[in-house]
Amino acid sequence: MRLRRTMLFVPGNNPAMIQDAHIYGSDALMFDLEDSVAMSEKDAARMLVYHALKTVPFGNCEVVVRINPLDTPYGKKDIEAMVLGGVQVIRLPKTETAQDILDVECEIEKVERKAGIPVGKTAMMAAIEGALGVVNAYEIARSSRRLIAIALGAEDYCANMKTSRSESGEELFLARAQIVVAARAAGIDAIDTVYSDINNEEQLIKETKLIKQLGFDGKSIINPRQIDPINQIFTPTAKEIEKAMQIVEALEQAQAKGSGIVSLNGKMIDKPVLLRAQRTLDMARASMVLFD
Amino acid sequence: MKASCAGTLESGDIRIEIIPGGQGMKVELHSSVANQFGHHIKSILEATARQSGLDDCVITAVDKGALDCTIEARMRTAALRAFEADPDFYSLEMIK
Numbered sequence: 001m002r003l004r005r006t007m008l009f010v011p012g013n014n015p016a017m018i019q020d021a022h023i024y025g026s027d028a029l030m031f032d033l034e035d036s037v038a039m040s041e042k043d044a045a046r047m048l049v050y051h052a053l054k055t056v057p058f059g060n061c062e063v064v065v066r067i068n069p070l071d072t073p074y075g076k077k078d079i080e081a082m083v084l085g086g087v088q089v090i091r092l093p094k095t096e097t098a099q100d101i102l103d104v105e106c107e108i109e110k111v112e113r114k115a116g117i118p119v120g121k122t123a124m125m126a127a128i129e130g131a132l133g134v135v136n137a138y139e140i141a142r143s144s145r146r147l148i149a150i151a152l153g154a155e156d157y158c159a160n161m162k163t164s165r166s167e168s169g170e171e172l173f174l175a176r177a178q179i180v181v182a183a184r185a186a187g188i189d190a191i192d193t194v195y196s197d198i199n200n201e202e203q204l205i206k207e208t209k210l211i212k213q214l215g216f217d218g219k220s221i222i223n224p225r226q227i228d229p230i231n232q233i234f235t236p237t238a239k240e241i242e243k244a245m246q247i248v249e250a251l252e253q254a255q256a257k258g259s260g261i262v263s264l265n266g267k268m269i270d271k272p273v274l275l276r277a278q279r280t281l282d283m284a285r286a287s288m289v290l291f292d
Numbered sequence: 293m294k295a296s297c298a299g300t301l302e303s304g305d306i307r308i309e310i311i312p313g314g315q316g317m318k319v320e321l322h323s324s325v326a327n328q329f330g331h332h333i334k335s336i337l338e339a340t341a342r343q344s345g346l347d348d349c350v351i352t353a354v355d356k357g358a359l360d361c362t363i364e365a366r367m368r369t370a371a372l373r374a375f376e377a378d379p380d381f382y383s384l385e386m387i388k
Contacts, residue, residue: 014302043369043373048362052362054361055361084381115385
């Protein structure tokens with residue numbers, strides 16, 4: 001199981017941040033070639049991230065690069081450099097249709113074939129940042145076998161919706177719900193948007209609990225200080241692990257006796273409860289808080 | 293070929309300027325770790341500059357503790373800007 005509780009945004013033209021990003025404990029790193037890089041520095045950032053991918057050991061972090069859209073002069077060049085650099089995941093910004101994904105996939109495949117890289121090795125992630133993308137979320141989510149996750153980009157989405165972000169987050173309710181349902185239906189992960197006030201940990205925790213409850217796998221972050229609170233919320237507690245183990249054990253014993261249903265502490269245990277318990281244990285193992 | 297520069301003076305980076313001409317290649321390095329790593333940094337700058345097709349220029353580098361990969365990336369970017377050329381990452385793969 002690949003954890004994606006936290007995905008740390010790192011500006012692609014900042015060498016100090018790139019080389020240190022993996023030490024903070026984020027599950028994924030996202031080197032950004034798009035919004036955080038000035039037009040005049042796109043070439044420098046692309047070259048810097050390419051060399052970093054080739055030489056810096058990023059530990060267990062999943063390495064993602066956010067490229068520029070294909071309708072800019074930078075998108076194709078970003079894909080070429082990042083695929084040759086060996087990036088694990090290419091993240092496409094402002095995805096509006098399934099065709100956007102297929103166009104990027106086509107460019108990735110061209111580079112893989114030309115360079116002798118196994119076709120399909122480079123995974124993809126789509127950021128949905130507008131109303132059209134939310135409407136098309138399921139078609140986007142199922143558009144390519146390379147797609148491992150879809151993510152919400154709330155700042156652009158709110159601008160597109162002629163609204164702004166609030167602490168309660170009601171303006172994101174539909175987008176979040178649509179994205180997480182689309183991801184689940186397509187069998188991929190759902191990543192929530194950033195929470196940009198790094199000094200407000202209380203609200204970060206509140207928002208993270210909400211998106212976990214909705215079913216998201218994790219959250220994009222902009223500062224290493226946000227890693228621990230989010231990872232903690234997504235990591236099963238000792239009590240949750242113990243309960244999950246009891247459920248699995250009780251159902252295994254029942255199945256051994258020929259029954260598919262059992263009662264534990266007065267509550268009925270059936271298949272959905274078992275699936276939740278198994279996911280808790282998978283999360284606990286991946287989070288290194290449970291060892292077989 | 294024209295004068296160019298790449299990189300910044302922020303910690304972990306290196307700023308490289310290229311001035312065309314000078315009868316051969318001359319590298320000037322300013323670094324707080326020049327005593328320990330000056331020779332190593334200069335060798336990366338020179339090798340990368342030659343791979344990038346530079347042979348007659350003055351290269352001035354101000355190092356702020358950059359890793360080897362950053363030195364190489366900034367040198368290549370400065371050279372490409374000097375030649376007003378796009379990078380060929382397939383050729384870079386052959387070098388690496």
